[in-house]
Amino acid sequence: MTDKITIHWFRRDLRLKDNTALNAALNGPHPVLPIFIFDRHITDELQADDARITFIHQQVTTINVQLNSQYHNGLKVLQGQPLEEWQKLIHSYNIAEVHFNRDYEPYALERDEAVTKLLESHGIRVVTHKDQVVFEAHEVLKKDGSPYTIYTPYKKQWISRFNDLPSINRPQADAPANYFQIQIHTPHIEELGFKHSPIAVPAWNFNHVEQYEHKRDIPHLNHTSHLGPHLRFGTISIREVIAKTCYSEVFLSELIWREFFMQIMVHFPQVIAHNFKRKYDAIIWQNNSKQFERWCQGQTGYPIVDAGMRELVQTGFMHNRVRMVCASFLCKHLLIDWRWGEAFFAQHLLDFELASNNGNWQWAAGTGCDAAPYFRVFNPSEQQKKFDPELKYILKWVPEFGTMAYPQPMVEHKAARLRAIEHYKMALQ
Structure with missing residues (x-):
């Protein structure tokens, strides 16, 4: 040998x-x-x-x-x-x-x-x-050694530790090229039994970090970094990302959310299959498969929801603001179990990470740690008026909007909101 x-x-x-x-x-x-x-x-x-x-x-x-x-x-x-x-x-x-x-x-x-x-x-x-992280789950804990379940105090402790150890902010120097001498051919993708996808992963882009705080919620601008898949598969290190972006506190906060959900997954692995707040196990989900299919296809009659779902299926990406609206609509308006939506996102998202996907879906459903309260129900129409008033995002993905070809809303917002609140209240009794 x-x-x-x-x-x-x-x-x-x-x-x-x-x-x-x-x-x-x-x-x-x-x-x-x-x-x-x-x-x-x-x-x-x-x-x-x-x-x-x-x-x-x-x-x-x-x-x-x-x-x-x-x-x-x-x-x-x-x-x-x-x-x-x-x-x-x-x-x-x-x-x-x-x-x-x-x-x-x-x-x-x-x-x-x-x-x-x-x-x-x-x-x-x-x-x-x-x-792949700045801090692992055991490195940012409360004084009593227990894990944080609320984001804001976790973030404060994370930043305090980060400031105490500035060297972790720096990318590492290259190591000597001590490689085993061998020439290897990479198998073609077809040799491995796969096929080339028509969907491409966009390059990461830090050009918009300075405007991120003010423009991150406007979906048609495309002022996001597209870092998700690159952090997921490690084509760029978290240290290099932070070195390039740490001057933006809002952008840094998004990176901290990623580590917050990771440490939740490590300390509370039951969240993968169950509600973080077990009192919500009593929710009686409607789980209407036909309504779920309309949501998946972007045929709900709510254009900002439909635009987001079509963008996801066609590109593997969905703007973060729209993700929240789509997730809230599924869980609250349709009373469909967040796990159905989480699985669909996992199937399509280029930047799918188990911890973040789970954490954000439970946040939207109100069942997770530090989640939106159950009575908070996004109004898709108001979200559209606020973040896409000129319909630039919607018309890109839902070109038939405003014509007879576009479906009527599958549920009425006020009635759906009241129904959701009643279902959640019943579960909490």
Whole structure:
């Protein structure tokens, strides 16, 4: 067998620059072989032309090209169940160490524990690293050691800790190019059983951060950063993002919300399937499948809702203000379980992250930590007047609005609002 090597396992960190685990591996004593595994446990749940798979394939191809051209190395792309793929690697290479960045979702924790046990049983050292967050769940706690469940005090403590440790704001310097010498071909996407998606992930953009506070709620402006998918798959580090944007407190607050929901998921994993506030378990959802289908198709008769849903299905993106309106409409106006909407968003959102998707849906439904009160019901018509008064966003996605082809509202707002409040009140008795 060959000399000892170290393996870096790419997962949610698809970049060579400012990658904590990769840098640590490269600074070690053995040459580094990077790998990526298309995890069948995840990909088997997705369509073959899912835009996120296409994006991941593009990123691993780019990394492989960079490694080939600059370091005479390559990214070994595998496909299958991770435990089985690691068993093959153990028999193919003399592995001394394995480095990877930590993931906090329930399946990832279970997978990583199983892989770690396998590797350590073969005498292989496993080193995990913090990379996708500034603070992990155990690093921002109350004085009594319990987790925060309200955002504002969490944010204050997060910022206090952040200011005490300014070095975490800085991207890491490149490590020496201590790569295992091997030339590897990246399999074409079709070789892996996938298809190219017609939906492209937009590049991240910091040009609008200065105006973010004042223009972030105007959906037609497209003044968002489109950072979501890039943070989700790690094509840019959280440190680089903060270094470029920390002058905007409002933008920074959105990044803190991301970590707030992550620590909620870690400390309260039951939220994945259940209401955070269990008293809301008594809500009797209507769960009308025909009404749900109209919501999914953007045929509710409320143009701002329909515009958002059509934008989501066609592009994999929906403006954040519109996400709140669409989610509130499903849960409150239609009395459909937030879990139905969460699953639909998970299927389509390019920036889907389990913790944020779950946290935001429970916020909209009123069932989550620090959620909107149950009696707060967005009026879609008023939201439209406030944030899209000239119909620029609506007419882009609902061109038939104002014609006979556009449907009448499927529910009347006042009646739906009163019904929702009554249902929630009954559940809380």
